[in-house]
Amino acid sequence: xxxxxxxxxLIKGATGDWEIVVGMEIxxxxxxxxxxxxxxxxxxxxxxxxxxxxxxAAMPGMLPVINEECVKQAIRxxxxxxxxxNHRSVFDRKNYFYPxxxxxxxxxxxxxxxxxxxxxxxxxxxxEQIIVGVERLHLEQDAGKSLHDQSPTESFVDLNRSGVALxxxxxxxxxxxxxxxxxxxxxxRTILRYLGTCDGNMEEGSLRADxxxxxxxxxxxxxxxxxxxxxxxxxxIGQAVDVEARRQIAIxxxxxxxxxxxxxxxxGKGETRSMRSKEEAHDYRYFPDPDLLPLEFDQAxxxxxxxxxxxxxxxxxxxxxxxxxxxxxxxxxxxxxxxSADYFEAVARGRDAKMAANWVINELFGxxxxxxxxxxxxxxxxxxxxxxxDLISAGTISGKLAKDLFEIVxxxxxxxxxxxxxxxxxxxxxxxxxxxxxxxxxxxxxxxVEQAKAKPTMLxxxxxxxxxxxxxxANPEAVNTLLKQKLGI
Amino acid sequence: xxxxxxxxxxxxxxxxxAVRDEEVPHLQEELNAILSFVEExxxxxxxxxxxxxxxxxxxxxxxxxxxxxxxxxxxxxRNAPGAEDHFFTVPKxxx
Numbered sequence: 335x336x337x338x339x340x341x342x343x344l345i346k347g348a349t350g351d352w353e354i355v356v357g358m359e360i361x362x363x364x365x366x367x368x369x370x371x372x373x374x375x376x377x378x379x380x381x382x383x384x385x386x387x388x389x390x391a392a393m394p395g396m397l398p399v400i401n402e403e404c405v406k407q408a409i410r411x412x413x414x415x416x417x418x419x420n421h422r423s424v425f426d427r428k429n430y431f432y433p434x435x436x437x438x439x440x441x442x443x444x445x446x447x448x449x450x451x452x453x454x455x456x457x458x459x460x461x462e463q464i465i466v467g468v469e470r471l472h473l474e475q476d477a478g479k480s481l482h483d484q485s486p487t488e489s490f491v492d493l494n495r496s497g498v499a500l501x502x503x504x505x506x507x508x509x510x511x512x513x514x515x516x517x518x519x520x521x522x523r524t525i526l527r528y529l530g531t532c533d534g535n536m537e538e539g540s541l542r543a544d545x546x547x548x549x550x551x552x553x554x555x556x557x558x559x560x561x562x563x564x565x566x567x568x569x570x571i572g573q574a575v576d577v578e579a580r581r582q583i584a585i586x587x588x589x590x591x592x593x594x595x596x597x598x599x600x601x602g603k604g605e606t607r608s609m610r611s612k613e614e615a616h617d618y619r620y621f622p623d624p625d626l627l628p629l630e631f632d633q634a635x636x637x638x639x640x641x642x643x644x645x646x647x648x649x650x651x652x653x654x655x656x657x658x659x660x661x662x663x664x665x666x667x668x669x670x671x672x673x674s675a676d677y678f679e680a681v682a683r684g685r686d687a688k689m690a691a692n693w694v695i696n697e698l699f700g701x702x703x704x705x706x707x708x709x710x711x712x713x714x715x716x717x718x719x720x721x722x723x724d725l726i727s728a729g730t731i732s733g734k735l736a737k738d739l740f741e742i743v744x745x746x747x748x749x750x751x752x753x754x755x756x757x758x759x760x761x762x763x764x765x766x767x768x769x770x771x772x773x774x775x776x777x778x779x780x781x782x783v784e785q786a787k788a789k790p791t792m793l794x795x796x797x798x799x800x801x802x803x804x805x806x807x808a809n810p811e812a813v814n815t816l817l818k819q820k821l822g823i
Numbered sequence: 824x825x826x827x828x829x830x831x832x833x834x835x836x837x838x839x840x841a842v843r844d845e846e847v848p849h850l851q852e853e854l855n856a857i858l859s860f861v862e863e864x865x866x867x868x869x870x871x872x873x874x875x876x877x878x879x880x881x882x883x884x885x886x887x888x889x890x891x892x893x894x895x896x897x898x899x900x901r902n903a904p905g906a907e908d909h910f911f912t913v914p915k916x917x918x
Contacts, residue, residue, distance in 0.1 A: 368886075368889060368890045372892070373886070373889060373891045373892045374890070374892065374893055381896065381909060382896060382908065382909040382910045383899045383900060383909050383911070384893065384896050385893060386893065386894060386899045387893060387894055388892075388894050391894065391899050399884060399885075399886045401885075401886050401887075402887065402888065404888075431839055433911070480916065481910070484910070485907075485912070485915075486915075487914070488905065488907075488912040488913060489912070489913050490907065490911070491910060491913060492911075493911075617837060622876070626883060627876055627877055627881065627882060628876055629883050630882055630883065
């Protein structure tokens with residue numbers, strides 16, 4: 335909070351510069367088979383009220399029993415955020431009434447969360463990293479789902495999500511722009527997916543963000559914030575920050591003041607709107623849930639979980655730079671998804687790592703994006719791409735033919751070695767054959783030969799002709815050398 | 824510590840309990856009687872005493888992550904005042 339405002343992050347208002355301050359509460363659905371306090375399934379998209387036990391429906395006398403896997407997932411996530419793990423935490427009741435909350439309260443953690451302070455290293459751009467502090471992570475229950483468009487007079491309630499375990503991850507107000515907000519959520523999502531503690535699927539609501547936005551003059555104390563609830567895509571998070579900051583600046587510059595309130599982002603209209611209906615209910619009267627004892631474990635329990643953690647994205651990125659000599663940006667792109675990083679390593683192992691990185695990032699990722707596929711559904715396996723890289727390194731095929739080969743493997747599959755053999759794609763390195771083609775071209779074009787002697791850039795034309803005659807298979811270096819010799823340039 | 828009539832109305836509202844105006848003075852009296860009774864506890868010095876969470880020394884029981892016990896949508900919605908197509912139905916709540 336004490337750090338000076340970065341001039342590049344400021345935005346211009348009518349009366350001068352403004353700094354945006356953003357803090358976020360991310361609700362991440364824990365990856366588990368069953369719910370936090372009941373044995374109902376957590377799988378997405380079941381028939382209405384089919385994944386509901388009598389506990390989730392809050393029938394009288396039902397008691398919550400905590401799912402140990404959810405506890406472990408929260409600890410793993412805390413470790414991944416380099417955060418303090420609290421060996422004793424307490425569950426509280428957060429009291430409010432809403433039709434999708436049959437208990438009349440949400441079981442959450444208020445005073446004593448399972449995870450304390452940590453941090454996330456955020457890659458904002460190829461040249462800028464920032465650190466966003468994590469204030470806490472706590473366990474809580476998700477609510478059910480209300481549908482408002484099924485009937486003109488009634489809301490429909492489905493309790494399938496009711497009781498599913500969530501981690502609420504609260505950041506410090508360390509974010510200064512829409513771009514940083516997007517980068518923070520992107521990085522947090524990457525970490526959660528590496529850890530396997532949340533699938534990060536924003537379309538299915540596994541990851542939602544409440545975004546707190548305020549503005550201030552550089553160097554001044556924090557302004558009044560507004561909370562934008564339940565933003566469900568990374569792009570919308572960025573838009574919501576920009577739109578809300580602009581709205582606040584306009585109000586203050588007009589001599590008004592900001593009311594602290596909860597707002598909703600409408601992506602269609604590109605505006606935020608007040609959610610006045612929930613405002614007066616902001617007295618949650620938290621108290622320790624008498625149905626649940628404090629959650630306690632020792633350091634040995636934490637250490638055991640730490641041993642099982644995978645290599646995390648920051649460590650992997652550092653290793654890719656050191657071990658494979660990759661530029662930091664390329665390394666960052668490769669470690670965004672664990673599957674991509676594994677794929678790259680399978681291609682790079684024992685080969686030219688930079689060439690492998692180029693092929694994975696430029697050819698493969700480019701193609702996957704274009705076709706809306708992921709690394710998991712890639713038609714080209716790491717082994718196939720590795721073989722292509724081998725063929726280039728060995729000089730068997732040229733870089734240009736390698737791209738054709740990639741296309742064939744992409745659409746038809748098969749062993750690249752066999753394809754090269756069967757379709758005669760091998761680069762001709764046999765000087766005799768190339769020489770023959772060169773001689774023929776020179777003999778057939780005497781006037782061009784004369785021109786080339788005066789103007790050496792004509793060489794390109796000859797290279798093209800030779801390549802054409804050899805079906806693109808001639809080694810370009812050999813063609814160049816021979817032509818220069820024979821043309822005397 | 825005591826509560827005034829506005830607080831009584833507010834507590835009733837938060838708990839979604841309908842309270843008629845003529846009931847408020849009586850409830851205020853009852854609540855204040857309870858509060859003064861409980862207030863006697865504040866005579867005890869509890870500084871440095873851990874809050875007791877259980878009368879017997881036991882820790883929070885943990886459950887394995889296994890799926891079971893779905894009641895079935897028919898059973899879940901059986902006692903609901905309103906249900907349709909296995910959904911609960913409630914008077915429209917729109918934000």
